[in-house]
Amino acid sequence: MDTIVSVSNLEKSYHSKKAVAGISFSIQKGEIIGLLGPNGAGKSTTINILATVLSPDHGEVQILGYDLIREAKSIKKEIGIVPQDIAIFEEITAEQNVRFFAGLYGFKRNKLNELVQEALELVGLYDKKDDKPRTFSGGMKRRLNIACAIAHQPKLIIMDEPTVGIDPQSRNHILNSIKTLRQNGATIIYSTHYMEEVESLSDRIMIMNEGRIIAEDTKENLIQNIGNGITYTFKINNFNQINKNEIFQIHGVTNVQLTGKDLFITSEKNKDTLHSIVSLLLDNGCSFEKMTSKEASLETAFLDLTGRSLRD
Numbered sequence: 001m002d003t004i005v006s007v008s009n010l011e012k013s014y015h016s017k018k019a020v021a022g023i024s025f026s027i028q029k030g031e032i033i034g035l036l037g038p039n040g041a042g043k044s045t046t047i048n049i050l051a052t053v054l055s056p057d058h059g060e061v062q063i064l065g066y067d068l069i070r071e072a073k074s075i076k077k078e079i080g081i082v083p084q085d086i087a088i089f090e091e092i093t094a095e096q097n098v099r100f101f102a103g104l105y106g107f108k109r110n111k112l113n114e115l116v117q118e119a120l121e122l123v124g125l126y127d128k129k130d131d132k133p134r135t136f137s138g139g140m141k142r143r144l145n146i147a148c149a150i151a152h153q154p155k156l157i158i159m160d161e162p163t164v165g166i167d168p169q170s171r172n173h174i175l176n177s178i179k180t181l182r183q184n185g186a187t188i189i190y191s192t193h194y195m196e197e198v199e200s201l202s203d204r205i206m207i208m209n210e211g212r213i214i215a216e217d218t219k220e221n222l223i224q225n226i227g228n229g230i231t232y233t234f235k236i237n238n239f240n241q242i243n244k245n246e247i248f249q250i251h252g253v254t255n256v257q258l259t260g261k262d263l264f265i266t267s268e269k270n271k272d273t274l275h276s277i278v279s280l281l282l283d284n285g286c287s288f289e290k291m292t293s294k295e296a297s298l299e300t301a302f303l304d305l306t307g308r309s310l311r312d
């Protein structure tokens, strides 16, 4: 398989804050990579570096065989970027918007016409081509934003949370468009907070937390790695009383995470650990207002790895 992206020891800091703390990964041709992580994990910083918008402090990045620093111009021609914030012109038609962005790549007129039409059809906006985006819903604007980014048929498409805050119909359009783009041969990096999108779209998932990639695998393997487990979440009132090591000593407990008022305990499913956990908490004078349990899923794998839920 061809390697489309190769990243080695990438670092980026803002003042003293390390936003990306030495990550390495590679992406193969035709993959859809889901980049998951809580707020501030370093997803946008990573994406902006790959998109040649930000310079890294350290590390090596190769995209489509080009070096990120020395050959940024060649990279720019071959990639498509869908930014988190919508970047379209409100006062010209949808078609003129796509034509403007695709027109930056020097296509002949007939080819350009064809590409503009294909891009608008892909996102389901061809029938609105003569309308101005100021009349569009948020979801339609996002779809137009995507059409503008991909009309030149880039080999690598980088999307930063393209479905934030939009209606379900537009969201479905976008997810289907991503699948079609892949069928047409593109490689896609996709960052999101939405677990179900990653589950349905991605070949591989990279989970980032505090500037690091803490897991990188298929959905099935990520879930399997936390075992056939069950995760209990306790909302604790007085968490000073909790001794994580004591909880770990309960037979069957495989992970304990404490974040703010939330205590996450992962346990093997068939072991009767709940009784022992609750007894231990009560014996230590701990009080909790709520307890929930979830069987192994991508969401609990994420909790297990980060101690945070995706949308906190």
Ligand SMILES: Nc1ncnc2c1ncn2[C@@H]1O[C@H](COP(=O)(O)OP(=O)(O)OP(=O)(O)O)[C@@H](O)[C@H]1O
Pocket (backbone or CB within 6 Å): 014, 017, 018, 019, 037, 038, 039, 040, 041, 042, 043, 044, 045, 046
């Ligand atoms: N321009 C900046 N100046 C200073 N700090 C920044 C800047 N951009 C990002 N950061 C910090 O770097 C860290 C990583 O941020 P980044 O935006 O890459 O994370 P993210 O995973 O994309 O988060 P979100 O999901 O909220 O977009 C955060 O702590 C953030 O506050």
